[in-house]
Amino acid sequence: xxxxxxxxxxDTGADRGDLLAERLLDGAVDALELFSVYLGTELDLYRAxxxxxxxxxxxxxxxxxxxxxxxxxxxxxQAVAGLLEAVGGEPAGAADERRYRLDxxxxxxxxxxxxxxxxxxxxxxxxxxxxxxxxxxxxxxTGEGVPYEAYGRAFRHGQGHINRPAFTHELPTAWLAxxxxxxxxxxxxxxxxxxxVGCGQGWSTLALARAxxxxxxxxxxxxxxxIAEAREQAARAGLAGRVRxxxxxAASLAGAGPYDLxxxxxxxxxxxxxxxxxRAVRAALAPGGAVLVAxxxxxxxxxxxxxxxxxxxxxxxxxxxxxxxxxxRPSAATGTVLRAGALRxxxxxxxxxxxxxxxxxxxxxxxxxxxx
Numbered sequence: 001x002x003x004x005x006x007x008x009x010x011d012t013g014a015d016r017g018d019l020l021a022e023r024l025l026d027g028a029v030d031a032l033e034l035f036s037v038y039l040g041t042e043l044d045l046y047r048a049x050x051x052x053x054x055x056x057x058x059x060x061x062x063x064x065x066x067x068x069x070x071x072x073x074x075x076x077x078q079a080v081a082g083l084l085e086a087v088g089g090e091p092a093g094a095a096d097e098r099r100y101r102l103d104x105x106x107x108x109x110x111x112x113x114x115x116x117x118x119x120x121x122x123x124x125x126x127x128x129x130x131x132x133x134x135x136x137x138x139x140x141x142t143g144e145g146v147p148y149e150a151y152g153r154a155f156r157h158g159q160g161h162i163n164r165p166a167f168t169h170e171l172p173t174a175w176l177a178x179x180x181x182x183x184x185x186x187x188x189x190x191x192x193x194x195x196x197v198g199c200g201q202g203w204s205t206l207a208l209a210r211a212x213x214x215x216x217x218x219x220x221x222x223x224x225x226x227i228a229e230a231r232e233q234a235a236r237a238g239l240a241g242r243v244r245x246x247x248x249x250a251a252s253l254a255g256a257g258p259y260d261l262x263x264x265x266x267x268x269x270x271x272x273x274x275x276x277x278x279r280a281v282r283a284a285l286a287p288g289g290a291v292l293v294a295x296x297x298x299x300x301x302x303x304x305x306x307x308x309x310x311x312x313x314x315x316x317x318x319x320x321x322x323x324x325x326x327x328x329r330p331s332a333a334t335g336t337v338l339r340a341g342a343l344r345x346x347x348x349x350x351x352x353x354x355x356x357x358x359x360x361x362x363x364x365x366x367x368x369x370x371x372x
């Protein structure tokens with residue numbers, strides 16, 4: 001016989017509260033494990049394990065130059081978190097004799113900076129925000145901003161390296177393939193010119209110099225420390241004589257053209273005056289040139305609750321992007337969440353006749369072509 005009909009239990013506030021408490025607990029665990037990844041990266045612990053492992057705590061301490069007791073605790077935590085494997089004996093064996101191994105598949109994520117799976121830089125991003133969070137709270141009270149440089153080397157490293165795989169591999173291939181006329185121009189012109197605006201640590205600039213060896217490639221960024229690091233990377237790559245890296249505002253581009261291609265990658269939402277910057281870029285374009293913009297792949301409109309990408313972008317916005325944008329006044333105060341409609345509006349106000357979304361698949365970034 002059929003089961004009797006029963007109404008579902010009501011969704012009480014207490015149940016929702018329990019779910020939220022559990023979610024925050026999970027978030028705390030995840031954040032702490034990311035901080036441990038920061039330690040593993042910063043202290044070259046993963047590198048020592050890849051080169052010499054499996055290692056005991058004493059062996060890791062010797063190779064990495066850290067104290068043995070810290071080595072043991074970090075190794076145990078990494079194994080408990082599932083980031084490393086405890087090998088060479090029973091896990092319940094003598095703590096100082098146990099050895100630990102870095103799985104090659106995990107090394108791609110934690111150690112190999114050019115690998116598309118490399119996600120360890122998220123740890124440095126969070127460490128940079130954590131170091132300046134009291135200043136962010138004070139900025140909320142005063143309405144002032146927090147300078148980008150206050151977030152320090154950790155955030156700079158994280159921001160540069162989280163984008164490094166895409167800029168190294170996808171930019172010169174799939175991304176530029178969506179601009180076939182521009183690529184043809186860059187390959188056939190005697191001396192084409194490319195400007196990389198907001199180049200940060202220069203990974204995109206270097207990728208362009210490799211892809212177009214006869215082009216004049218220039219990277220500009222307002223952050224002096226980022227430009228200094230970009231120059232170091234160019235020297236290591238043997239490209240110092242092939243690229244020009246300058247500490248300058250995007251608005252300075254207006255008198256520096258003409259350029260066949262201008263790129264603004266993961267930066268436009270951070271410009272305090274995006275329309276002014278885009279006007280300068282448009283003024284610097286050569287006839288028939290184009291602008292490639294890559295910015296956040298957020299939803300077309302505000303929806304709450306949002307998906308994981310939307311949640312992440314708002315997370316960056318409230319702790320980093322908006323505070324850095326409010327240092328300068330006036331500011332568009334865009335935040336991280338630059339929706340496609342807002343970007344089109346900025347481009348139109350700057351005088352661009354066309355702003356088209358490009359058919360490029362990326363989980364986090366949406367690509368646009370702007371034509372003057």
